[in-house]
Amino acid sequence: MRYLVYLNIAYKRGIRDPEGETIQREIFERRGVSIEVRAGKCLVLTIEASSPEEAREKALKLAWDMRLGNPNVHMVEVVRVEYV
Numbered sequence: 001m002r003y004l005v006y007l008n009i010a011y012k013r014g015i016r017d018p019e020g021e022t023i024q025r026e027i028f029e030r031r032g033v034s035i036e037v038r039a040g041k042c043l044v045l046t047i048e049a050s051s052p053e054e055a056r057e058k059a060l061k062l063a064w065d066m067r068l069g070n071p072n073v074h075m076v077e078v079v080r081v082e083y084v
Helices: 018-031 052-065
Strands: 002-011 040-048 074-083
Touching: 002 052, 040 052, 052 074
Parallel strands: none
Antiparallel strands: 002 040, 002 074
């Protein structure tokens, strides 16, 4: 079976996020909206697996093995898994 696994890769809390700060300052604050913005990447992986749980585990393992994020500063989380 094939699954789409949506990964979010973003800076951990407490780590400066220059892209999020720029979006916050240049888009929201200029319009008088005071909110915190954190930016990240969303990757969608198509994975062969026997269950959604296995697809989730494979995606996370691949993300860390392939160094899609730096474990010292990034968090990698599965946002969604869907059957294709």
